[in-house]
Amino acid sequence: MYTLYTAPASGNGRKVHTFLEEVGAQYQLSRLDLLKGEQKNPEYLKLNPNGKVPTLVDDGFILWESNAILLYLAEKYPAAKLLPTGAQDRARVFQWLLFEQTTFRPPLSLLMRQTRFTPADQRDQKVIDQLWSEVRTNLGILQSALSGREYIGGTFSVADIAVLPYVYLAQDLGTDLSAWPSVVAYYQRLSARPSWQKVIAWK
Ligand SMILES: N[C@@H](CCC(=O)N[C@@H](CS)C(=O)NCC(=O)O)C(=O)O
Structure with a gap:
């Protein structure tokens, strides 16, 4: 089960959310309110020292930067063919x-x-x-x-x-x-x- 830390209006968060939906992954969303600055809370900064969304947690493995997350997930779901092999x-x-x-x-x-x-x-x-x-x-x-x-x-x-x-x-x-x-x-x-x-x- 993945946990995706994100915010509803975040374009970068939407990318990862879209990927998880595309492959039918099991995931939960952890919502942050960016206008309240929740992305700078000390607890969240332990996951993502950059203080931005999204962050993905995959069974203890923590990854941030949306496009790095997309590439990671694409490698994990080769059958979805979302990253070419050539x-x-x-x-x-x-x-x-x-x-x-x-x-x-x-x-x-x-x-x-x-x-x-x-x-x-x-x-x-x-x-x-x-x-x-x-x-x-x-x-x-x-x-x-x-x-x-x-x-x-x-x-x-x-x-x-x-x-x-x-x-x-x-x-x-x-x-x-x-x-x-x-x-x-x-x-x-x-x-x-x-x-x-x-x-x-x-x-
Ligand atoms: N390069 C980062 C950018 C992340 C980013 O800028 N996220 C925005 C939302 S789309 C954010 O968290 N903004 C709040 C802030 O900068 O405090 C990524 O692709 O994940």
Whole structure:
């Protein structure tokens, strides 16, 4: 039985939650309230000194960093084929996992902070404009990658599970995705999966 420490609105937490649903794993959720700062409680910091969600505990084995957790779980469930075995296909999945963490997610998370958690009179419009510009560039990169393919790694993989919460966030923040039709089709394909439907319903 896995324990996943997470928060309902956490994109990184949603990735791991989605994976566990995809493979039908036995798991329990341990909810943290990020607005109350529960991720910085001393007890939680013993599990994850970085003070962020998600953290996975697997029979005493503790792991944090969402994409490391996805890779760990993908190795544990080879039958699910969520991590390709060929060197090049696997490297392509790693590429998108890194793109998601280093490039795709950051401007979206910062935009969420600016537009939802920063009082209107303290928002920096120049910063917001720059972040939107980065989001549009990144959606263009996804659009090119998805032309002629259903999933960014070729077949459905942990890369899609990692990217999905942030396409969702882009849309949730008000992005009109219609300028990137392959991204729209991709998002519809992924978000229709029962795993994501269950994850998104957890509030
Ligand atoms: N690179 C980390 C990022 C984790 C992260 O930033 N989590 C956010 C929620 S999506 C969080 O816990 N924020 C609260 C905080 O930073 O105090 C991962 O992928 O797990």
